[in-house]
Amino acid sequence: MLIDFRYPGTTETTFVNTLGADVLPKVTITCGSGWDQFMRSCYHFQFEPKMTWNAAKTDCHRKGGFLVKIDNTVENWFLKSFMIVDKNPSHVWIGAHHSVQESRFIWESDNTMLTYTDWNPGEPNNSQGQEDCVHMSSSITYKWNDIRCSHTFSFICEKH
Numbered sequence: 001m002l003i004d005f006r007y008p009g010t011t012e013t014t015f016v017n018t019l020g021a022d023v024l025p026k027v028t029i030t031c032g033s034g035w036d037q038f039m040r041s042c043y044h045f046q047f048e049p050k051m052t053w054n055a056a057k058t059d060c061h062r063k064g065g066f067l068v069k070i071d072n073t074v075e076n077w078f079l080k081s082f083m084i085v086d087k088n089p090s091h092v093w094i095g096a097h098h099s100v101q102e103s104r105f106i107w108e109s110d111n112t113m114l115t116y117t118d119w120n121p122g123e124p125n126n127s128q129g130q131e132d133c134v135h136m137s138s139s140i141t142y143k144w145n146d147i148r149c150s151h152t153f154s155f156i157c158e159k160h
């Protein structure tokens with residue numbers, strides 16, 4: 001598997017293979033300060049200050065992005081890996097939330113249904129009928145859980 005990855009605090013994009021060797025010249029995508037590039041997207045990991053899901057969504061929009069939309073296992077793996085080697089936050093909001101009108105989970109960025117998912121076993125369980133937002137939790141190796149939107153957590157923004 002080949003991934004492109006920009007290490008935190010650097011401006012160079014480095015292509016690495018699974019052995020960690022640099023194998024290809026960099027491809028330039030300008031993410032801007034505070035954003036990290038992976039594949040064709042840029043990510044902003046906000047560990048502090050923590051926010052409710054709705055405030056996090058608004059903050060991502062203000063920054064020119066959206067709450068992260070996780071499309072596949074590679075993107076999910078990148079996000080997990082980044083958090084584990086960085087601040088290892090306890091809870092992180094992602095862009096999935098439960099649409100009351102449609103009675104299903106959708107991504108806030110484009111209102112599409114979730115295709116790839118990484119739910120923790122037994123989730124989503126909509127505990128007490130009040131769990132409409134989705135987070136990744138370090139206690140379950142960053143698998144996904146639905147939870148009340150009013151919690152204040154770290155969050156991940158994405159932009160293209």
Ligand SMILES: [Ca+2]
Binds near residue numbers: 041068070071075158
């Ligand atoms: Ca994405």
Ligand SMILES: [Ca+2]
Binds near residue numbers: 125127131146
């Ligand atoms: Ca739950």
